[in-house]
Amino acid sequence: MTRKVDRLFIRKEAVESYERLKKEPSGFLRGKENKELFIMAMIYGFLNKSRLKLDKKEGFVREEYLNDEYRTVIKAIAIKEDGLEVLLNLQKVYSIAEEYAAGGISYLKSDVLSKKGGSYIKRLEELLVGLYDKISLL
């Protein structure tokens, strides 16, 4: 197994977008922590099949701050991409997560700050309910 991962990175160009989401008055993600923003960006990237390589990067989330549920989702995405063997390489697992987050942040920002179609919380709820109703639970 490779060495532990200390932190998760984001693209340097995306720092401003994350800051905007955190500070936007009455914004859905206002006051939320970096880990939550990161995961949201990651799932948006996964949803929109958008994965970007990190060239200039900046540390954003310490791995130790992630909860178990987040780690499980991150690993599940990595397994879907590269098979079970990917778990032998934690660096690779988190690298996939970082690339999806890099690809998803612009979608997330655009959706959260958009005024179209009502409030974001309403739109998110509709999206999740719509997806939920389609999945067959185990």
Added chain:
Amino acid sequence: MIIEKLKLSNYRQYLDEEIVFSPMEKGKNITVIQGANGSGKTNILNAITWCLYGKELHLGDKNKGLPILSTTAINKLKSDAACDVTVELTILNAPKNRMILKRRATCRRGISDGVENITTNFDIFYQEGHDLKRAEYPSVLVSHYLPEDINNYFFFDCERLDEYFKSSPKHQPIKKEVFRISQLVLFEAVLSHLKKRNAEYAKQSEQDNPQVEEVLKLIESKEKTLKTAQETLDACRVKEKEAGQLQKEISEKLKRYPSRQEVNELQLRREKLSNLTRELEKEIKRTEEDRRDFLIESAPQIICYEPIKYALNLISGKIDKGEIPPDLKRDFLEKLLESKSCICGTSLSKGSKTRTKVEKLLKECDEITNITEELILERHKLEFVCKQLHSFRNRQIGYSKAVAEKEKKNEEANRELKSISKKLENIDDEKIQRLESKLQTAIREKESAIEKKGMTKHEIRDLEKEIEEFNKLYDKEVERMKKNQELKKILRFCKRAVEAAEEVKDEVMEEIRDEIEEKTCNQFFELIWKKDDFKTIKINENYEISVQDKAGREAIGTLSAGERQVLALSFMAALNIVSGFDAPLVIDTPLGRISREPKLNIAEKLPSYLKGKQLTLLVTEEEYTPEFRKRIQKHVGKEYKIKFEERPIGNKAEVVAYD
């Protein structure tokens, strides 16, 4: 530094000669080698420069074009055979610091009788204790001790030296060479280094431009804005309080309005409803927060359900097939092979059957067997996540319902409040109508003040954060400014150091020039015979020599050949002594054009001018008269004659003891 000996082998007319130079004992610093014109005197000087620099710097027209290999050796050579020319110079740098410089050229006789130089080798062997070591970079060593560019100042042909002092447009100022021979290159090195550092620091100082003032202005501006925001906040609080106070007063008035019970009841009801809506709004906000957190928590699980399900099925599949946990882990098998022994003790040495079996097992063993426990744990986690999702819809509906109910109640309460307000506005009492109108205004003003208060609080928070960032930046800029000031101090020091070094250099150069001028002048006047014809000798900053007559006019052009030679000798003697450059002097034909009286003066005075320096004179019989010899004898350590023989096979010169 002195020349100890010179060995010549097959060098021009010298077939096999060894010349030992004056060892500088008991005040005897002079070596005399006398020979007729064309006998080979100048070739001794050429041999020395060839050994040192690979060049015969004083080759006359007669020898130009002739091979360096002696004619005798050439004539003895068969066609295509080779022969060596060797010149070996032994120098004593300090009492036990000997250097042997050896240059060897291998020459081959061609088919058409021509001679070509095949190879040239140059080595220096220097003494280290009792050992002789070979120098790695001999040319560099020569350049250090006897640099070629100033060799004219210690190996010189007096006939040609005279050229320096003829006023001719070809004459180049010798200031640079004097600078070199005076070893003032150290100043140049110091100045060059200081100037380089100065330039670097200046560039750094320019680039490093601390923005202290600008940042301070930004901070001041933000603080001003912050102050305004805080004043606005205070104003909002006051407005809120005043409006609230007015609201309270009017409410009380309406509650206790005399003789209008319905008004009292309406106001009481209104107060109850207002409290209710306040509570409901708080609850709605709390529930919305919870709903937000719930959605953020659920979103990854729902959106990524597909990979979660896939991973779970994949791991479960492996567990169901019995692949996890495996019978054997890959790690375990690798360790067994490494230790070459099974846990039961069976040997797993190379080539053994058992080892082959284990290797086969390893090949079939998946790498993921090493993370069996993690996979099993991961399955539990994935199952847990999936389980959590079962309650998503109920919880989502619950939150929506709770918010909707509270919002409905709030809406109803607000509707009723509006209705109460309308009733009071339309009541048949002007005073009550006015009171109601004032109350509504107070409510609106209070609400407006609260909203503005909220926005201003956000603004203040943001400004405080910005100011904090700018303060950090300010500290950084102040540090940069301090470093920059230090840099400026260093720059000032460098500038002063450069000025001081240049001043000292100029002073030293001036002192050296003065001393050379004085010595040249004194020595010249001591040596020449027509002392009354000339007034003084001047050497300007470019080391151009001027000889002034009694009337103060330039007289260098009027000097006779002999006088020019005396001037040349005086100048070279002065330069060598004043500069302190440690090199032996070899002078060819020092007295060629000098008449009797100044010649005898030279015999008397020159050794004292060049006291402490080894001096070798290559003289003709006409120069080395018995009278001259007698005068100079006490300073002569070694004395030789060149015995020259013209032969058909090739000329031969031998250096023999004078007597």
